[in-house]
Amino acid sequence: MTVSVVRFDGSLDSISRAIELCGGFGKLDRNDRVLIKPNITYSGWALIPPYGMVTTSKMLEGILRLLAEHGCKDVSIGEGTVAEGVGSNTRRGYKYTGIDRVARRYGAKLFDLNEGPFERRQLGEVKIGVSRIALDADFLINVPVLKTHPQVKVSLGFKNLKGCLDIPSRKRFHQKGLEHLICLLNQLLECDLTIIDGIYMLEGGADTLMGLAHRKDLMIASQDAFACDCVGATIMGFEPSQVGYLREYAELRNRPIDISAIQIVGEDIEPHKEKLDWISSAEEELLSFGVTGLSVSNPGYSVCSGCYSNLICALGIFAKASPNRDCGDTRICWGREQANAGTGQRTILYGNCAISKNRDDEHAVRIAGCPPTTMSTLLPLIRTLLSWPRMLRMLLLGGPQLLAVRLGLYSGNLPKWKRYRSPEFDRSHFRPSLWQRMSQVFAAWRK
Numbered sequence: 001m002t003v004s005v006v007r008f009d010g011s012l013d014s015i016s017r018a019i020e021l022c023g024g025f026g027k028l029d030r031n032d033r034v035l036i037k038p039n040i041t042y043s044g045w046a047l048i049p050p051y052g053m054v055t056t057s058k059m060l061e062g063i064l065r066l067l068a069e070h071g072c073k074d075v076s077i078g079e080g081t082v083a084e085g086v087g088s089n090t091r092r093g094y095k096y097t098g099i100d101r102v103a104r105r106y107g108a109k110l111f112d113l114n115e116g117p118f119e120r121r122q123l124g125e126v127k128i129g130v131s132r133i134a135l136d137a138d139f140l141i142n143v144p145v146l147k148t149h150p151q152v153k154v155s156l157g158f159k160n161l162k163g164c165l166d167i168p169s170r171k172r173f174h175q176k177g178l179e180h181l182i183c184l185l186n187q188l189l190e191c192d193l194t195i196i197d198g199i200y201m202l203e204g205g206a207d208t209l210m211g212l213a214h215r216k217d218l219m220i221a222s223q224d225a226f227a228c229d230c231v232g233a234t235i236m237g238f239e240p241s242q243v244g245y246l247r248e249y250a251e252l253r254n255r256p257i258d259i260s261a262i263q264i265v266g267e268d269i270e271p272h273k274e275k276l277d278w279i280s281s282a283e284e285e286l287l288s289f290g291v292t293g294l295s296v297s298n299p300g301y302s303v304c305s306g307c308y309s310n311l312i313c314a315l316g317i318f319a320k321a322s323p324n325r326d327c328g329d330t331r332i333c334w335g336r337e338q339a340n341a342g343t344g345q346r347t348i349l350y351g352n353c354a355i356s357k358n359r360d361d362e363h364a365v366r367i368a369g370c371p372p373t374t375m376s377t378l379l380p381l382i383r384t385l386l387s388w389p390r391m392l393r394m395l396l397l398g399g400p401q402l403l404a405v406r407l408g409l410y411s412g413n414l415p416k417w418k419r420y421r422s423p424e425f426d427r428s429h430f431r432p433s434l435w436q437r438m439s440q441v442f443a444a445w446r447k
């Protein structure tokens, strides 16, 4: 099967080229019900930089334009972001990425897959709810981002399909074998075309709270989702066999996992290969604010995206508002980890899983929820880790800021996000600023 690797030169034509080179629309009938599945991960009230974390609206525009040229009339876009409980919301995600605007321009319908309907399906030993919209599509186009993941190393096409499940099923994936179930899911929902959006690339996390984005200007496309992910992983510096779900899929389908067995057209991938870090350290992030004595256990497989996003978000707000704080010897445990606190160590059990796993730990501080909301995370953190005077100071100074973030009036910038002011990060690949839109109108008028 052919995989195309094409440089993104800023034009929609280069996106068309990536699809055409791999024969991406070869099986497409103009009367097909087409569903495009982008990756919008998380779009909550804290608007974090989108680069390398979510699919660009530019990429969707290129795909929608080519579909329109093929005469396709029934085109939809469907995504389900991380659970509502963490302030994340798919409709907000469409706005945040600018996908709502391009969908309107090309007459594509927008669906929040979290709203259902879902069909019950058996995946190995596990019952799951799968979006009927995804199951009913005649032609499924998967548009993930080129990024690492703190649990499964890479988050590309295979992993992106998790957004087609109901929220309880996504949680079950983390409890019953994440890699195995991702592998099985890709046998249940087979994509007709995968296009990895590599305009940006993210390392050290699946989001820009923990990870760092770089400009990459690359697109990887194929009718073969497995081959496409293998090439994407290789470009990020991972042998496909190092990725558990790809290795298992190759064994199940009797496919070679050797990249030399894939026909790659377009760019030579050698000069594009990188060596990305996939593990991110919450302690290092905290240290960058001078916060010491606070450790966070490795998320393992058992922590869901809801707990992950919310704790990391709350820790970022806490560290920014209370820099240079020594938290003694405190450890945050989450997922299904056994706390095993050392002598004199204070434990915070984060989320219902950690609480039920460590029922006998009477002295631990408990932050309940599945997942706990950002606010219900932040307040116990402040109460536990700060003295009364510091707590009052933080509430007085940080409270209005937090309210402004909550109301969308202020982005709550982290210092490391300064890098995204550089011209290599172009906001117009998502939602153009008012100034960029006015310039576009002016340029069109001058023509």
Ligand code: SF4
Pocket (backbone or CB within 6 Å): 171, 174, 302, 303, 304, 305, 306, 307, 335, 350, 351, 352, 353, 354, 369, 370, 371
């Ligand atoms: S408590 Fe957190 S890790 Fe456990 S199931 Fe709920 S969201 Fe997932």
